Amino acid sequence: MTTSKKTVKKRSRKKKAKKITFKQRLLAFIWSFFWKSSLVFIALMVIAGIYFDKKIERRLEGSTWTLPAQVYARPLLLQPHQSVTKQALISELRMLNYRPVRTVQSAGQFAVQGDRVEIYRRAFDFPQGIAVKEKVIVTFVYNRITSIKNSAGENLATFKLDPLLLARLHSDQIEDRLFVPFEKIPDLFIDTLLLMEDRNYYHHQGISPFAILRAFMVNFKAGYTVQGGSTLTQQLAKNLFLTQERSLWRKFQEAYIALLMDYKYSKDKLLEVYLNEVYLAQNGKTGVYGIGLASDFYFARPINELRIEQIALLVAIIKGPSYYNPRRNPDRALTRRDLVLRLMVENGLINSNDYKYAVADALRLSARSALNKRANPAFISFLHREMKQQLPSSVRKQSGLSIFTSIDPLAQQHAEFAVENGLEKVDKNSQKLLQGAMVVTDRKYAELRAIVSGRDVKFSGFNRALDANRPIGSLVKPAVYLTALEAGYELNSVLNDKQIVLKNSTGQRWQPKNYDRKFRGEVTLEEALYKSLNVPTVNLGMQVGLSNVINTLHKLGVKEKIKAYPSLILGSVSLSPFQVAQMYQPITMQGRYRTLQMIRAITSIEGELLYQRHDRTEQRFSPQAVKKLTDTLHKVATEGTARSLRWRNKGQVFAGKTGTTNNLKDSWFVGFNAREVVTTWVGRDDNNSAKLTGSSGALVLFSTYMKQKK
Incomplete structure (x- = not known):
């Protein structure tokens, strides 16, 4: 073979080799790109997986959400021989959204047959433990429970319904x-x-x-x-x-x-x-x-x-x-x-x-405001204040708290109606300038039962029940008379009811007068109180000493500093309706003092008890002296300044005290029966005259509230 032919063959093989090498390189490149990209993709997937996994863990491990606190009313406790009307029980069940049926078959239902109410209670986790679902029959005679029997026919000493959910507390950031x-x-x-x-x-x-x-x-x-x-x-x-x-x-x-x-x-x-x-x-x-x-x-x-x-x-x-x-x-x-x-x-x-x-069946939806109808800004405001006083911040911020309060949903409903309806009755000019507030407390336990802060009961602005400090007028007089009774005075002790003139340290003259501008010469201590006579009260206050009266006010629960002016005997001291309610609590509790509170207990989302009320009751006044005082306050409602209650609320028995301030600016009444103490104020936000006495203003609201309790 010649040299030229060999050279041609070599070149041909080189060209073929070059072609094969190019294909291989291309395939190698593709394969390299594929597995490298795959590795990168896998790495990215792993990184993304780790990232997503951490997000999932943070969200789903433990508490998934920051849940709002659940605020509950007091549960209705039923006992044989208890004075409760059948209608009151039915109203409570309807408020709890128990369904009326002919035959009770499942939890959340009730049936009424004559004088019997059959209830299938829902299960509920109370701070004291779980109350299981249970069916009972409650029997009434007139307005009293005669027996409570379970499905086995056994008599029960007590039976507690599940409490009403009043509100959920959540910030704008919490769903x-x-x-x-x-x-x-x-x-x-x-x-x-x-x-x-x-x-x-x-x-x-x-x-x-x-x-x-x-x-x-x-x-x-x-x-x-x-x-x-x-x-x-x-x-x-x-x-x-x-x-x-x-x-x-x-x-x-x-x-x-x-x-x-x-x-x-x-x-x-x-x-x-x-x-x-x-x-x-x-x-x-x-x-x-x-x-x-x-x-x-x-x-x-x-x-x-x-x-x-x-x-x-x-x-x-x-x-x-x-x-x-x-x-x-x-x-x-x-x-x-x-x-x-x-x-x-x-x-x-x-x-x-x-x-x-x-x-x-039709859609049958609840009212549009179903989630909002129970909340009342007045008690929510008080709840926040009490939580701040009683609980550390770390507890308040926990997710899903259950807050058990003393609020009575029926009492709250009645109080809201009483303020709205009562103000309509006493607002003579029909200009809706009058405002009112009401605080209802329990005599036995010193607990808040209801609170209303204004004419618009759902308005969340200024809380008059807590923050409207107004002169209390004659509401201060029981403190003066309690001071005297503690010092040894008797109800038949004689007081002067004659014109007097007092001078203060600057030489200014003060000449107190009775509301009717009359003087009676001499009156008993009892008559001076139930008729709310000013002059004998001033004489008595000066006799027992202003410092002693101030000390009594502090023992009753008034925390504000009070100056020793003679005018304080007639109520120049300014308090809010809630402070007045606290002041009257020891008078209605046989002289025992206990701070008015609303929170009974708080549990965590896991059911752990975080707080329970445990403050003690302190005996601050003689029970004998307090009994004489409350007997006289009962006379206020039968013969004295609140005697209109005899015809306004026939058949009901009360004690109480009216309060009227200068120029009829503020109308007050504190009344109580065997169970509740009701403090009521009526006035104007602009501090102009309400043109109402305690008996023509605040007493009407009290009467309206108590009529609903029959």
Whole structure:
């Protein structure tokens, strides 16, 4: 072979070698890019997984939400021989949203048959322990309980109803929520939810590829999004961690987080979180999250007491809380609810008979203000102050506190009506310039039962019951007479009722007069008090000594510094209605002092007792002296300045004291019966004359309150 031919063959082989080398290099490059990219992708996935995992742990480990504090009223305690009317018990049950039925079958129901009321109490976790569901029959004779028997026919010494939830305390940064643990969610609710939203929930790993593919095909054919492929786990991932943005990146994050959550937590745990997180309504500025609060918002009852049609409606709303809002779009919501009911019967969740009755029922929603109707700004204001005094900041800031108070919801309702209605009666000019306040306390336990701070009982502005310091007028006189009785004076001791002139340290003259401008010469101590005579009271006060009267006021609970001017004997000292209520508490408790409070106990979200009232009662005055005083205050209501109560409230027995200040600016009355002390003030915010005495103003509000107690 010639040299030239060999050279040609070598070049040919080199060209082939070069071609093979290029292909190999290309393949090598592609392979290198692939595995390096894969490594980078895997690394990014791992990093993203770690990041998402930490977010999931922070959110789902321990307390998932900062829950608002639950504020409860006092539970109604029933006992044989107790003076309680059947109607009062029924009113309490209705306030607690117990359902009247013919035959009591489940918790949250009651039936009335003649003089008997049958009740199926809900279970409740009290600070002292759990009260289980229990059925009892309460029998009445006239206005008194004669017996309480359980379902076994055994007589009970006491029976306590579950307390009314008055309010949820939350800041603007805390969503309103009522947490429901998984075990308390009705099975029918869960089965219906999964039927409508995610039938394979317990069989997929957080995402459903088939559902995603099906949704893609439907949306592709329609040309726009008509169906979603998200599982409940993906919806939860979006609700907890992501925005509502529609993008592939957001969908990727949603799916990835769903896979991680499904791997780390049980299906029941995730379902519990979902049902307590899902948005279901808007209540003013506050969103309604979770089925527990939504059940209260739409139906005013706990989730475990919902009827079939109510469960169907709540599940229907989950699909679109705005679109299927039953208050704004009732027809649309009803159609969706009926669809849910039809699928429930077709899939064997309910029988045909249940379906027939459920689908025939109307929506029957509670009032729009169901979540707001119980809260009263006056007692919420007092609650915050008491919590600040009694509890450290670390306890106050805990999530999900249960606060048990002494507020009596019926007394609160009656007090609100009394202030609104009573002011209408006494406002002679009908200009609505008069304002009023009322404080109702318990004689035995020194607890706040009700508080009203103004004519508009739901207004959360100036709290007159706590902060309106006004001269108390003749309300101070019992302190003067108690000082004298403690010093040895008797009710028949004689006092001068003659013109007197007193001079102060600067030489100014003060000439007190009786309200009727008359002098009686001499009167007994008892007559001077029940007729509220000024001149004999001033004489008595000067005799016992101003410093001693001031000391009595401090022992009664007045904390303000009081100057020793003779005018204080006629009430120049200024106090708020609540301070007056505290001042009269020892008088109504046989001379024993105890600070007026509202909080009974506070428990943590786990049920741990964090606070319980334990202050002691202190005997500060002689019981004998106090009895003489209260006997005379009873005469005030029968023969004295409050004698109009004899015809205003026939058959009711009271003691009390009227108070009127100079120029009729302030009208006061403190009245009490065997159970309650009611402090009432009427006046004007601009401090102009109310043109009312204690008997023509504040007493009318007291009378209106007590008429409702019959």
